[in-house]
Amino acid sequence: MTVQGAWQRAARGALLLDDDGTARTTIFAEMSALAASTGSINLGQGFPDYPGPVEVTDAAQREIANGNNQYPPGRGMAVLREAIAEHQKRFYGLVVDPDTEVLVTAGATEALSAAILALVEPGDEVLTFEPFYDEYGAVIGLADGIHTTVRLRSPDFAPDHDDLRAAVTDRTRLIIVNTPHNPTGAVFDRETLQLIVELAERHDALIVTDEVYEHLHYDGSTHTPIATLPGAAERTITISSGGKTFNTTGWKIGWVIATAPLISAIVAVKQFLTYVNGAPFQPAIAAGLQLPDAFYRDLASDLAGKRDLLAGGLRAAGFDITLPRAGYFIVADAAPLGYDDGGAFCRALPELAGVVAVPISAFCLPGSAGQYGSLVRFAFCKRLEVLEQASEQLARLSV
Numbered sequence: 107m108t109v110q111g112a113w114q115r116a117a118r119g120a121l122l123l124d125d126d127g128t129a130r131t132t133i134f135a136e137m138s139a140l141a142a143s144t145g146s147i148n149l150g151q152g153f154p155d156y157p158g159p160v161e162v163t164d165a166a167q168r169e170i171a172n173g174n175n176q177y178p179p180g181r182g183m184a185v186l187r188e189a190i191a192e193h194q195k196r197f198y199g200l201v202v203d204p205d206t207e208v209l210v211t212a213g214a215t216e217a218l219s220a221a222i223l224a225l226v227e228p229g230d231e232v233l234t235f236e237p238f239y240d241e242y243g244a245v246i247g248l249a250d251g252i253h254t255t256v257r258l259r260s261p262d263f264a265p266d267h268d269d270l271r272a273a274v275t276d277r278t279r280l281i282i283v284n285t286p287h288n289p290t291g292a293v294f295d296r297e298t299l300q301l302i303v304e305l306a307e308r309h310d311a312l313i314v315t316d317e318v319y320e321h322l323h324y325d326g327s328t329h330t331p332i333a334t335l336p337g338a339a340e341r342t343i344t345i346s347s348g349g350k351t352f353n354t355t356g357w358k359i360g361w362v363i364a365t366a367p368l369i370s371a372i373v374a375v376k377q378f379l380t381y382v383n384g385a386p387f388q389p390a391i392a393a394g395l396q397l398p399d400a401f402y403r404d405l406a407s408d409l410a411g412k413r414d415l416l417a418g419g420l421r422a423a424g425f426d427i428t429l430p431r432a433g434y435f436i437v438a439d440a441a442p443l444g445y446d447d448g449g450a451f452c453r454a455l456p457e458l459a460g461v462v463a464v465p466i467s468a469f470c471l472p473g474s475a476g477q478y479g480s481l482v483r484f485a486f487c488k489r490l491e492v493l494e495q496a497s498e499q500l501a502r503l504s505v
Contacts (some may be wrong), residue, residue, distance in 0.1 A: 291430020
């Protein structure tokens with residue numbers, strides 16, 4: 107097989123190419139383009155439309171003005187790696203060596219890509235919870251891995267433990283755990299996390315965690331990193347980023363925390379992806395990680411209020427909703443409005459109400475997308491006046 111042929115085979119398996127060889131557009135790109143072309147309110151893609159803390163943005167401006175605009179060190183600037191280690195100790199009691207156990211990446215996206223590509227051999231099974239962030243499936247395909255899933259079923263989107271036990275086998279190389287969960291806003295309980303660790307130990311699998319929403323939890327829910335559980339630290343690759351916490355999604359500053367041998371394996375791949383990135387933004391994110399506890403409390407409280415505002419608007423419009431315990435998104439069921447196909451509904455929604463959302467089926471394998479057919483995702487990480495306007499426009503659906 108030619109190199110081009112191998113790439114096309116992997117890309118089709120990763121759902122990056124259609125059968126005719128043309129590039130497939132992600133649902134986020136499609137819906138954001140639809141919002142722009144129709145002038146609709148974009149509640150499809152999860153990015154804030156308001157600035158981050160001035161301590162963070164001012165720090166970035168100072169770094170640029172002071173000339174910090176060239177390549178940073180390959181593993182990330184020491185100031186950020188040390189801040190990440192301090193953050194893990196402060197919030198979770200985890201002791202991390204910033205020199206050997208922390209790697210700075212181009213967002214959590216690159217961190218996940220580098221980890222999967224570094225650790226998965228052709229034919230290895232990689233387990234995710236479904237619905238899943240679409241990057242997982244794409245990179246598993248590019249690594250020539252076998253993507254397996256455990257479904258999260260509405261309304262609470264908790265995994266069935268028997269399903270989980272059946273899904274993890276001796277062929278399982280990685281278990282990817284996203285909690286707080288995108289797109290559902292679910293938070294896995296401690297019993298579920300302990301079962302994941304138990305199964306990983308039994309079958310000699312590694313655990314990759316996607317924790318980018320770690321500080322965005324509501325209604326008394328808490329985030330428990332799997333790495334804090336007994337027996338987990340040596341086999342866990344923890345991934346997070348500053349984008350969601352500090353409203354800087356465009357800076358793409360993320361990180362990986364793992365044992366030194368695992369970090370070295372991931373570096374071997376990461377150095378040929380972006381190599382390095384974001385020199386002036388790395389010290390700025392370090393400044394954000396050092397903000398006082400009040401910042402983190404206010405962050406969650408502010409988002410909880412926005413969640414509740416949009417939830418009220420969605421209920422008034424006629425949707426059934428699942429109130430998220432964390433994250434940026436509300437899952438709403440369009441079936442009460444007469445729509446069984448979430449994708450078709452989202453494509454019609456700009457004309458119906460001047461709002462854009464994303465179908466949950468886009469976060470699923472083709473064979474199971476129908477299980478979530480009428481469910482759609484709305485982002486509430488927007489200014490209050492935007493959410494109020496969106497709620498007013500969505501009310502047209504109930505007329």
